[in-house]
Amino acid sequence: MKNTFAMAIAATMLLSLYAAAQKTGSDAKTTIDAAVAAMGSAGLQSIQYSGTGSFYATGQAYGPGGPWPRYTLKKYTMLVNYTAPAMRQEVVRIDD
Numbered sequence: 001m002k003n004t005f006a007m008a009i010a011a012t013m014l015l016s017l018y019a020a021a022q023k024t025g026s027d028a029k030t031t032i033d034a035a036v037a038a039m040g041s042a043g044l045q046s047i048q049y050s051g052t053g054s055f056y057a058t059g060q061a062y063g064p065g066g067p068w069p070r071y072t073l074k075k076y077t078m079l080v081n082y083t084a085p086a087m088r089q090e091v092v093r094i095d096d
Contacts, residue, residue, distance in 0.1 A: 050075070051073075
């Protein structure tokens with residue numbers, strides 16, 4: 001009996017969450033516009049990010065069943081210009 005009662009409460013809560021999501025889902029543009037305003041990205045024209053790390057290139061392994069070749073990224077920079085539209089990617093890598 002306790003299981004049935006718990007299941008009924010859980011179902012009621014899920015249905016109420018679903019109904020609330022449906023109610024706010026019709027107002028998605030307002031929600032997205034509010035998020036854009038909060039982040040201050042309304043006039044965003046370009047973005048740049050960079051980092052270092054490593055990656056495994058897809059393709060043929062050095063040996064049967066072995067891992068793909070690993071490369072160390074000494075420099076990774078991505079610049080995306082939304083007004084041009086243009087993109088530039090700079091990668092400096094070394095073999096391990």
